Amino acid sequence: MRSVKWVVFLFILSLSSLSFAQQLKIGYVDIQRVLNDSKKGQEAKAKIEARGKELDRQFQQMQQELNALREEIEKKGSLMSETALREKQRQFDQKRRQLEQFVSDSQQELQEMERKAVAEILKEVEGIIANIGKNKGYTLILEKQRSFILYAPPEIDLTNEVIKALDAKKP
Numbered sequence: 001m002r003s004v005k006w007v008v009f010l011f012i013l014s015l016s017s018l019s020f021a022q023q024l025k026i027g028y029v030d031i032q033r034v035l036n037d038s039k040k041g042q043e044a045k046a047k048i049e050a051r052g053k054e055l056d057r058q059f060q061q062m063q064q065e066l067n068a069l070r071e072e073i074e075k076k077g078s079l080m081s082e083t084a085l086r087e088k089q090r091q092f093d094q095k096r097r098q099l100e101q102f103v104s105d106s107q108q109e110l111q112e113m114e115r116k117a118v119a120e121i122l123k124e125v126e127g128i129i130a131n132i133g134k135n136k137g138y139t140l141i142l143e144k145q146r147s148f149i150l151y152a153p154p155e156i157d158l159t160n161e162v163i164k165a166l167d168a169k170k171p
Helices: 002-016 031-037 039-079 082-136 159-168
Strands: 026-029 140-143
Touching (some): 026 159, 039 082, 082 140, 082 159
């Protein structure tokens, strides 16, 4: 991590020595804020949350069925024949495994939805940042979190401009 800071520092230092006639223009973008504050980011988050709620309802239903089966075994188990009790326990174990698999699959599905949504938005943001850089003569545009920016004046923060451009893009 420390070596990355030195690489960024050395890169900026080398850029500054390119030419005195050429003015160095640097900006930065907070990608996390773009993802959180842009319309596309909020829409993606809403879709993921809606799917999460739907999966949670299914989980609750499956859990209720499992609890009902456990209660039946606990209350009526002593009255059942050994074969019937074994069959109920087998059903319980099978439902428990199904529930565990459902939870695992649901988590994986939501993570994949989030990964795809972020990748799509970042692809658009990359193009927007490149256009801003070219059109406004930036030498370098950094990402706030990954570039270890500890201080930068708000004047070089391009995040709001990127959010506005992203929101203005038609789907």
